[in-house]
Amino acid sequence: MTMIQTQLQTVRDRITAACLAAGRAPDAVALLAVSKTFDAPAVAEAHAAGQTAFGENYIQEAVQKITALRHLPLQWHCIGPIQSNKTRLVAEHFDWVHTVDRLKVAQRLSEQRPAGLPPLQVCLQVNVDGGDTKSGVPPEAALALARHVAALPHLQLRGIMSIPEPAPDFVAACVLFARVKAVFDALNAAGLALDTLSMGMSADMEAAIHAGSTLVRVGTAIFGGRPRPV
Ligand SMILES: *Cc1c(COP(=O)(O)O)cnc(C)c1O
Numbered sequence: 099m100t101m102i103q104t105q106l107q108t109v110r111d112r113i114t115a116a117c118l119a120a121g122r123a124p125d126a127v128a129l130l131a132v133s134k135t136f137d138a139p140a141v142a143e144a145h146a147a148g149q150t151a152f153g154e155n156y157i158q159e160a161v162q163k164i165t166a167l168r169h170l171p172l173q174w175h176c177i178g179p180i181q182s183n184k185t186r187l188v189a190e191h192f193d194w195v196h197t198v199d200r201l202k203v204a205q206r207l208s209e210q211r212p213a214g215l216p217p218l219q220v221c222l223q224v225n226v227d228g229g230d231t232k233s234g235v236p237p238e239a240a241l242a243l244a245r246h247v248a249a250l251p252h253l254q255l256r257g258i259m260s261i262p263e264p265a266p267d268f269v270a271a272c273v274l275f276a277r278v279k280a281v282f283d284a285l286n287a288a289g290l291a292l293d294t295l296s297m298g299m300s301a302d303m304e305a306a307i308h309a310g311s312t313l314v315r316v317g318t319a320i321f322g323g324r325p326r327p328v
């Protein structure tokens with residue numbers, strides 16, 4: 099096994115252990131391998147060990163990798179901020195997008211999704227702590243945005259994602275993730291059939307899983323440290 103494959107297994111074991119500790123089914127949480135800054139051969143290595151879903155932040159970089167790896171049955175998730183002038187590339191190349199936080203971007207993705215492709219799978223990014231990423235719709239505006247997005251053609255609204263500010267410890271992280279879960283539950287209670295709660299990264303996946311995450315986005319713990327901060 100390569101280093102990436104060994105680390106991938108370690109992450110899978112962490113996810114299973116966290117599910118069991120939280121009293122959840124061992125397979126309740128999906129793993130998105132965040133490959134930003136790593137090259138196509140690194141992605142292929144992870145795929146050889148059974149990983150199929152990959153997350154990317156930088157659209158241009160992602161499109162190169164997606165094109166280079168066309169021969170593999172991979173699922174690509176956009177998890178980076180989306181400027182309006184990048185929506186076409188996202189609509190044409192990705193399977194999922196986690197970072198929709200305004201209607202204008204959703205409308206462009208809907209209009210630009212090529213006819214031959216399945217609907218783009220969408221999560222709304224929610225900002226529960228006013229943290230400095232500034233991205234994300236505030237919880238009180240999430241329902242209205244969700245209703246609009248759910249009505250757009252060529253998109254399928256699947257859930258919400260969040261990147262809370264790093265918390266000092268497990269309990270503090272659980273409190274923030276619980277706020278995201280509360281938004282998720284409120285949207286479902288309002289009639290939206292959402293199945294994806296995208297939260298948790300290398301450092302805090304256990305807390306996210308404890309709070310109800312269904313998908314963790316993990317980069318460093320699989321691929322190693324990144325050459326540049328992101
Ligand atoms: C980079 C990134 C991740 C992965 O972070 P790690 O700490 O390397 O696991 C997850 N989600 C988003 C949105 C990211 O930008």
